[in-house]
Amino acid sequence: MNASDDEEVERVTVGPRDSSRTPRYAGFATFALLPRIEEVARADVAVVGIPFDTGVSYRPGARFGPAHIRESSRLLRPYNPVQDTSPFARMQVADAGDIAVNPFSIDDAVREIEERADELTAGGARLLTLGGDHTIALPLLRSTAKRHGPVAVVHFDAHLDTWDTYFDAPITHGTPFRRASEEGLLDRTGCLHIGIRGPLYDRDDLADDDRLGFAVIGSHEVERAGMAVALQRMHDRLGDRPVYVSVDIDVLDPAHAPGTGTPEAGGLTSRELLEFLRGLRQHRSVGADVVEVAPAYDHAQLTGIAASHVAYELLTSMVPAS
Ligand code: MN
Numbered sequence: 001m002n003a004s005d006d007e008e009v010e011r012v013t014v015g016p017r018d019s020s021r022t023p024r025y026a027g028f029a030t031f032a033l034l035p036r037i038e039e040v041a042r043a044d045v046a047v048v049g050i051p052f053d054t055g056v057s058y059r060p061g062a063r064f065g066p067a068h069i070r071e072s073s074r075l076l077r078p079y080n081p082v083q084d085t086s087p088f089a090r091m092q093v094a095d096a097g098d099i100a101v102n103p104f105s106i107d108d109a110v111r112e113i114e115e116r117a118d119e120l121t122a123g124g125a126r127l128l129t130l131g132g133d134h135t136i137a138l139p140l141l142r143s144t145a146k147r148h149g150p151v152a153v154v155h156f157d158a159h160l161d162t163w164d165t166y167f168d169a170p171i172t173h174g175t176p177f178r179r180a181s182e183e184g185l186l187d188r189t190g191c192l193h194i195g196i197r198g199p200l201y202d203r204d205d206l207a208d209d210d211r212l213g214f215a216v217i218g219s220h221e222v223e224r225a226g227m228a229v230a231l232q233r234m235h236d237r238l239g240d241r242p243v244y245v246s247v248d249i250d251v252l253d254p255a256h257a258p259g260t261g262t263p264e265a266g267g268l269t270s271r272e273l274l275e276f277l278r279g280l281r282q283h284r285s286v287g288a289d290v291v292e293v294a295p296a297y298d299h300a301q302l303t304g305i306a307a308s309h310v311a312y313e314l315l316t317s318m319v320p321a322s
């Protein structure tokens, strides 16, 4: 049984491990030291890792992202003061482990991810996925659209990820949102990229992107217009549509998140990104991911900590409104 957004329920959830008894740095790292999914009767939100990076075009290594984000999430505490809520008390959140997929076949991996996502959400749970490279958004959107119909994607990324093919491959980390749009998984009146920057191949990239249903708030526009204007544009674009949130950690400036595969200068600060994610609380979030964390290029857990806080705000945005 799972709570719907308008259900007012006082019920007992199994929260994170008690850090007054076991120090946060001890023991196995589930996300935020939450219980494993086997330890709870039901889950409203399942946090699941997908250690897959066969779709990358530049630096590999995001297959190690889920473990790094979990390890970097040990210090997350249960109360979110900015949003004035305790997400793990308001919802049962559990760590569902990893979806272990074929590293040698993108087609097989994509099929396996969709099947496992269908299983995890069969009882009504929503997914917060830790990638993995951005390829995984396609099977996650296929699964999401089966339950919710076409969704508005709000996509935080330096890159459009609506390219067509690369070395003739149709499914890579640069193509998930083109394929999803072509397949009818997206509400083309409500999708939005935030944080786009860096050189493109051609001006036509932007025309294609517009045709596929995306509006753009560029990284430079966040600076020029300011956060309040940018947030209002996000609210206006998403409206009351079901929203799927996809966060490529490279939306952050390399100063804030060096541990990623295709870094670009001039990105958002982690403070700006977290503020956008807090703005999602008033929308209807049906699923989310944070992807492209590649720990081999990280320093001092900068990227892992940023990603763990992104995941925490994404979870908080899923807390029912009342
Ligand atoms: Mn990117």
Ligand code: MN
Residues within 6 Å of the ligand: 134, 157, 159, 161, 173, 248, 292
């Ligand atoms: Mn991406």
